[in-house]
Amino acid sequence: MAIDAQERAALAEAVRDASSAGPREFLDDHGRPQRDGQLWKVLTEQMGLGGLLVPEADGGAGAGVAELAVVLENLGATLAVVPALSSIGIAGTLLRVAGTTQARAMSVRLSEDGLAATVCWPDPASMPPAGVSATACRATDSESVIVSGRAEFVLDGADADVVLVPVTIDGTDAIVAVDTAAPGLTRTAMTGLDLTRGMAVVEFLDAPGTLVADNVSLETAADLALVLIAAEQVGIAQQCLQVAVAWAKDRVQFDRPIGQFQAIKHQLVDLLMATELARSALDVAVAAADAYLAAPSDAVARELSGAASAAKARCGDAAMVVADECLHILGGIGFTWEHDAHLYLRRAKALEVLMGTPADHRSRYAVLLLEDSAR
Incomplete structure (x- = not known):
């Protein structure tokens, strides 16, 4: 779904209006802010932005990076305390690149349920990413896996509902989705410079997860x-x-x-x-x-x-x-x-x-x- 300049301006205005209250109410002096739940609900449930990158065939907007960039630019301009960059943006594009049936199903789940996701990059300070965040082994079936490892500086890690983890399974790089409520997963909020966006340490100790894709770029x-x-x-x-x-x-x-x-x-x-x-x-x-x-x-x-x-x-x-x-x-x-x-x-x-x-x-x-x- 490509939009023209007029529609893009309308999208930008709608996002700015929705987030115009600013971040002050949700700040924490120690860099551990709380999500603006009302704004996140407006963005995902009322405006449908959680499904921007979801194909129209799967019930999403079928939009591209151009439209997503407009949303993130305007949320950044208001310092909105919502996990849009980590969830709709970074996690959403990772699932889009994965392109598997499981990845599409996860994208639909995130867009319909208003959940927030994040990615446990191996080293968020380096580019390109080197190595993986954790290791995993297959459980009872081909999609169920057990994850062990540790990731630091996870963007919105303390506030996410699902984490996407780059792992190795039998020597092959893969992406696994782990619900943050799963046993064996612990999160520790980190003190950050940015008082409007939190980071966390995420640790996995035999945490159950679902294989999203193999051989992802x-x-x-x-x-x-x-x-x-x-x-x-x-x-x-x-x-x-x-x-x-x-x-x-x-x-x-x-x-x-x-x-x-x-x-x-x-x-x-x-x-x-x-x-x-x-x-x-x-x-x-x-x-x-x-x-x-x-x-x-x-x-x-x-x-x-x-x-x-x-x-x-x-x-x-x-x-x-x-x-x-x-x-x-x-x-x-x-x-x-x-x-x-x-x-x-x-x-x-x-x-x-x-x-x-x-x-x-x-x-x-x-x-x-x-x-x-x-x-």
Whole structure:
């Protein structure tokens, strides 16, 4: 389901309106926020966003990464305390890449029941993901498995209803789904920099799970996750830019709005350029992601890898720079706990290092270019 610019703008407005209350009510001083259950219910049950990536034949919207990126960008702009990135985004794209009957059934279950899922990546600070999170052995039938292992820094791990775990079974990489209520699974909330999104340690001790797919391309699934992270980063940059511009128009010093001073003008133009360049990189990555979902192949997957790393690097830099400079343009008010500027800076920093820093992805992009030129 492709939508035009008008429909995309309407989708963005609907998401922004639904999440306009902001995150303050759900914050925790120790970086362990609670889910905004009412907003999550609106997004999944009333707006049907949990089924965005579910094919129409299975009762979903049959949308692509372009539509999902619009949703995540606007939820990022409002710092909504919901597991949209981890569940609808990262887990949803992993299931879409898996493409098995079990994966489609899990996607339908998540979309219809309003449940939240997350992925226990082997090392959420590296890209591409190396190794697996756990090991597993088959139980009584071909789909039932027993999982043992440990994963750290699991996005929304303390709040998820289902975790998708990369495992090895008889030497083969696979994806297993484990309900968080299953015996043998324990979760420990971690103290995080981002006060609007929690992380957790998830441990498996002979926890029962269901095999979702064998031989899944984890690198391609991670590339799709990078694109969605970049979408959130663009939302942060855009919102911080708007806040800075509005403040520069209203704040008066020496009988003039500070936006009339040349230093502030130049600073705002630099932030605008960073945001627009990030959006351009995101658009290229989104197009590559949808091209892969439409016609998967090794060549298209390689193009996606390059575009995803370029977007993660560019958007990561932009989110950090704009959030940081916005705080400084705000001046004294920007450094207070009561203002949301520090919350955006915290989210930007957490996303900057998630699944590889901008420097990591510039290196990866350079390697991909060199390998292509050597062919």
